[in-house]
Amino acid sequence: MAHLTPLLAFRWSPRSFDPTAELAPAEASALLEAARWAPSAGNAQPWRFALGRRDDETWKRILVNLPGRDQRWAARASALVLGAHLTAGPGSTGHAPYDLGQAVAHLTVQATALGLHVRQLHDLHAAGLTADLDLPVGVRPHVVVAVGQVGDPLSLPADLLASETGLRRRRPLAELLLA
């Protein structure tokens, strides 16, 4: 990992969020602004977001549509952000999931710059989110982004502790190269 800029080198995806930490409104705005200014194919900006802060209505509606095993740790996060993408209409370029990925990555870099951490969940109840958040037609829930401060990992349930304290692992670079 030599030579990576600190905002990337020190990023990791915790579960041990501090259940007492709150996300300030200015922090929430900065996270969404970062996503907003991400690049996209044809500048289509095919991303949509719902941001819930702990215990508000949006937060509750997002949390209940996560698997029970993930609710155990996601409920500690200061905010839960639903990331959705367009599936139809003028903003649909065929690159919407890719562009949502870019926008969430920008949100994550901004979170790191604020001293916050992010963990993404892809195993979500899309139909439930669509109903509970009254999402418009053509908007598909794709990811939930838990945002918060890192707390005490020893407060995690035992079965989550091992993965929390393990090393980050990636394939060797050579396996990623095509030519």
Next chain:
Amino acid sequence: MAHLTPLLAFRWSPRSFDPTAELAPAEASALLEAARWAPSAGNAQPWRFALGRRDDETWKRILVNLPGRDQRWAARASALVLGAHLTAGPGSTGHAPYDLGQAVAHLTVQATALGLHVRQLHDLHAAGLTADLDLPVGVRPHVVVAVGQVGDPLSLPADLLASETGLRRRRPLAELLLA
């Protein structure tokens, strides 16, 4: 754009690359390392890359598979990086395009940290890239990332100059919010 970290706030996507600037090997390594350490669903890392530096074989094979109108400016870039994602096999989670988007965003942040700029192209000749780069089955070309230093915008063809010097525009944040 208040309060964004500089690596995001000052990012933009030029066409006026300096055709004399070269990408150092250490810079190329850092770009790929940044992509490599991006997060992905289930840590599947479903991204694959080919990096060509100006005038090498990989660079030529990527360039020739871009539309002629884009070759005019892409040929100035110091490097062209093909970003591909898995479509089948153990790395295929249904989130591969999303995760590739994250990886390219991380590459872009690293490029910015190095004083480089990035512009992405989605209008590429996928079948040509697959043939010319001898890509394995199950790997789909998705994006070409032009990387380089910004040169003189007045050296661009006149029809490209207007977009180069225009303001970056995004939808108001309110249009992106679902709840």
